[in-house]
Amino acid sequence: MTAAPEVWSIRRVLEWASQDFRERGLPSPRLEAELLLAHVLGVDRIRLILDAERPLAAAELGRMRALIQRRRAREPVAYLLGRREFWGLDFEVDGRVLVPRPDTEALVEEALERTRDRSLHGRLLDLCTGSGCVAIAFAHERPTWAITGADASADALEVARRNALRLGAVWGVRWLRGDLWEALGAGERFELVTANPPYVPSAEVDQLEPDVRAWEPRLALDGGSDGLVLVRRIAAGARERLTPGGTLALELHHDQAERAEGLLRGAGFVEVRRRRDFAGHERVVSGRRA
Numbered sequence: 001m002t003a004a005p006e007v008w009s010i011r012r013v014l015e016w017a018s019q020d021f022r023e024r025g026l027p028s029p030r031l032e033a034e035l036l037l038a039h040v041l042g043v044d045r046i047r048l049i050l051d052a053e054r055p056l057a058a059a060e061l062g063r064m065r066a067l068i069q070r071r072r073a074r075e076p077v078a079y080l081l082g083r084r085e086f087w088g089l090d091f092e093v094d095g096r097v098l099v100p101r102p103d104t105e106a107l108v109e110e111a112l113e114r115t116r117d118r119s120l121h122g123r124l125l126d127l128c129t130g131s132g133c134v135a136i137a138f139a140h141e142r143p144t145w146a147i148t149g150a151d152a153s154a155d156a157l158e159v160a161r162r163n164a165l166r167l168g169a170v171w172g173v174r175w176l177r178g179d180l181w182e183a184l185g186a187g188e189r190f191e192l193v194t195a196n197p198p199y200v201p202s203a204e205v206d207q208l209e210p211d212v213r214a215w216e217p218r219l220a221l222d223g224g225s226d227g228l229v230l231v232r233r234i235a236a237g238a239r240e241r242l243t244p245g246g247t248l249a250l251e252l253h254h255d256q257a258e259r260a261e262g263l264l265r266g267a268g269f270v271e272v273r274r275r276r277d278f279a280g281h282e283r284v285v286s287g288r289r290a
Ligand SMILES: C[S@@+](CC[C@H](N)C(=O)[O-])C[C@H]1O[C@@H](n2cnc3c(N)ncnc32)[C@H](O)[C@@H]1O
Pocket: 097, 098, 099, 100, 101, 104, 127, 128, 129, 130, 131, 132, 133, 134, 150, 151, 152, 153, 156, 178, 179, 180, 196, 197, 198, 199, 219, 220, 221, 230
């Protein structure tokens, strides 16, 4: 007599994967297991509960096993799913771009608040645009603005371009490649410049958690010796690229906010202020060109 084949139901796979992730010290074992299995099955997480006893087909089990292996190697869940929500929009992400963080929504909020008086017409330059999340979120809120996203990485711009197409931010949006300001043509000016530049001090990049240091692009993380190398270059170059009264808004590590505020003031910016993220950290610094 041959033994009956093992049945791997949704419930059993979830229990097994969560336990495996827990033992490996992953931060949200059950949630991650659910997200991966829902992705494999092409369903919402609620369906996993409703169909808990449904057995997985061999191919589904194979795909889930492959994702579990990748997660064990600490590849970020967002890369495994190929998606991350930001500003209520579904962004495509992969290893070519930083995974958009909820903290960065504070940068979008600050940009919107600072431009409330010119909601109909303006030009945004989003430096260090990565996946395009800041530029595209802003474009959704201010559809009549002209939007430019710029990045040193051609790979990142490819992702940003795809996101813009998928999320319907097409008209009046362009993507430029270059080292900060060098991406721009002579004489171009903007009412608003945003940036979430790399700001981790070089010596600290290798101490970041493995999901970040081993998988996210180093170009997106490494902010030079004190983490503020790009911030300094952005602050120094912004006056020439902003229209009078134009706004510069930057995201930083919260322990850099005070120094960044000093940099903006030193570069001649007025009405300089800091903004907290959802966790209460001073994450964004902004100022106006006098
Ligand atoms: C921290 S990520 C931010 C990505 C995106 N804006 C976000 O908030 O998720 C920084 C980005 O800056 C880009 N970058 C790094 N050095 C740069 C430089 N010198 N000039 C332009 N972009 C640069 C990286 O390629 C990366 O996409």
